[in-house]
Amino acid sequence: MKKTPNMQFENSLEFAQKLDREDPMATYRDQFLFPKVNGKDAIYFVGNSLGLQPKIAKDYVDEIMKDWAELGVEGHFYADKPWWDYHERFSEKLSKVVGASPSEVTVMNTLTVNLHLLMTSFYRPEGKRFKIVCEEKAFPSDQYMVASQVRFHGYDPSEAIVELKKRDGEQNFRLEDILSTIREVGEECALVLIGGVNYYTGQVFDMKTITKVGHEVGAMVGWDLAHAAGNIELQLSDWDVDFAAWCSYKYMNSGPGNASGCFINKRFHGKKDIPRFEGWWGHNKDRRFLMEPEFQPEPTANAWQISNAPVLSLAPYLASLQLFDEVGMKKLIAKRNQIVAFLEYVLHDIDRQVDSNFEVITPANQEERGTQLSVFLHGEGKELFRYLMDQGVMLDWREPNVIRLAPAPFYCSYEDVFRFGQILKEGILSKQK
Numbered sequence: 001m002k003k004t005p006n007m008q009f010e011n012s013l014e015f016a017q018k019l020d021r022e023d024p025m026a027t028y029r030d031q032f033l034f035p036k037v038n039g040k041d042a043i044y045f046v047g048n049s050l051g052l053q054p055k056i057a058k059d060y061v062d063e064i065m066k067d068w069a070e071l072g073v074e075g076h077f078y079a080d081k082p083w084w085d086y087h088e089r090f091s092e093k094l095s096k097v098v099g100a101s102p103s104e105v106t107v108m109n110t111l112t113v114n115l116h117l118l119m120t121s122f123y124r125p126e127g128k129r130f131k132i133v134c135e136e137k138a139f140p141s142d143q144y145m146v147a148s149q150v151r152f153h154g155y156d157p158s159e160a161i162v163e164l165k166k167r168d169g170e171q172n173f174r175l176e177d178i179l180s181t182i183r184e185v186g187e188e189c190a191l192v193l194i195g196g197v198n199y200y201t202g203q204v205f206d207m208k209t210i211t212k213v214g215h216e217v218g219a220m221v222g223w224d225l226a227h228a229a230g231n232i233e234l235q236l237s238d239w240d241v242d243f244a245a246w247c248s249y250k251y252m253n254s255g256p257g258n259a260s261g262c263f264i265n266k267r268f269h270g271k272k273d274i275p276r277f278e279g280w281w282g283h284n285k286d287r288r289f290l291m292e293p294e295f296q297p298e299p300t301a302n303a304w305q306i307s308n309a310p311v312l313s314l315a316p317y318l319a320s321l322q323l324f325d326e327v328g329m330k331k332l333i334a335k336r337n338q339i340v341a342f343l344e345y346v347l348h349d350i351d352r353q354v355d356s357n358f359e360v361i362t363p364a365n366q367e368e369r370g371t372q373l374s375v376f377l378h379g380e381g382k383e384l385f386r387y388l389m390d391q392g393v394m395l396d397w398r399e400p401n402v403i404r405l406a407p408a409p410f411y412c413s414y415e416d417v418f419r420f421g422q423i424l425k426e427g428i429l430s431k432q433k
């Protein structure tokens with residue numbers, strides 16, 4: 001991957017520390033809890049898998065435990081943050097993270113569950129329009145979800161699922177190929193459902209254009225934003241996306257398995273003819289406890305709520321969202337661009353120094369990537385991965401030979417990136433001996 005190094009950077013401790021001193025977000029690092037390896041804070045590059053715990057998360061959880069202890073069932077109405085509409089505290093702040101109106105955003109359940117529920121409304125195959133366009137080698141849960149939905153509607157996945165393909169020898173999807181596939185499927189296309197950021201390569205899709213072309217052929221367009229929410233700029237309303245869902249435990253730092261977020265375009269709010277699996281938490285808020293026999297949907301995305309809110313799972317998410325609201329996506333993205341560019345520079349520099357053989361498969365173009373760089377380790381493989389982990393770099397491994405590095409801008413420092421580079425170099429050199 002020999003490339004001309006970017007001259008604005010230097011691969012040195014002094015230079016990394018200078019960037020940290022100039023970083024307007026530097027103080028946030030101290031608001032997160034870092035796992036320790038060999039007694040030292042880990043270099044944590046797996047925020048794309050499970051974000052770190054914000055220190056204030058515990059206060060939010062403790063508050064609910066305390067309210068439960070002191071108020072029992074009365075906590076639903078008389079807690080400081082009452083439980084009966086706890087989920088509504090997210091709409092305003094979360095809508096800014098994903099570029100939506102507050103009424104279009106809600107939190108509930110978990111990601112794959114929400115995608116299933118949203119498909120009940122937005123995958124409605126009829127006549128010859130029954131196909132779903134999705135990416136090849138999508139995240140496995142998405143593959144299982146889509147295939148089971150297709151079978152549930154009585155179709156054969158091999159006919160109903162059209163996978164977007166990469167060209168032979170290429171690591172990323174080309175927009176022109178995505179659009180031509182959607183146009184070819186044309187009036188048979190019921191739904192386009194893709195991950196906004198590919199989990200394996202970190203490629204960011206042009207959601208605006210793909211959504212537009214999906215609509216041109218008459219399809220619904222939904223996005224799995226697991227790797228996008230809290231990572232890249234989203235404008236779901238302006239792009240006129242039909243629906244989207246994301247988990248909150250990756251870049252959004254909400255804690256393991258915690259609640260998912262959903263976007264449902266306001267075009268669908270208050271519509272009577274839309275099929276949906278319903279429950280009491282989606283019923284007209286003011287009449288919810290009258291226990292009336294007939295369902296009256298909330299006039300917002302909250303109509304898709306089913307059960308009463310899992311407040312203990314929502315609490316750390318709300319805490320983390322508080323931090324997102326303070327910082328704002330703009331500032332987060334500015335640091336992300338710089339720290340990822342620095343990581344890329346360090347990788348290229350180490351590669352040059354040790355004459356290694358690894359390849360960054362994430363697009364080099366800043367518009368097409370977020371926080372994650374995926375590195376294909378041609379020769380080195382799993383042994384090097386183990387070495388890095390033992391030396392306190394937390395990163396992840398994907399078969400056949402890829403490490404994913406995500407220096408989350410909220411809490412990673414430029415010094416982390418420099419130190420990672422030194423450990424990587426030592427690891428490669430020790431193997432070459």
Ligand SMILES: *Cc1c(COP(=O)(O)O)cnc(C)c1O
Pocket residue numbers: 110111112113139141142195199224226227247
């Ligand atoms: C992380 C991830 C999931 C996880 O799904 P859960 O339902 O939260 O377990 C699903 N899809 C994608 C694309 C992911 O990256």
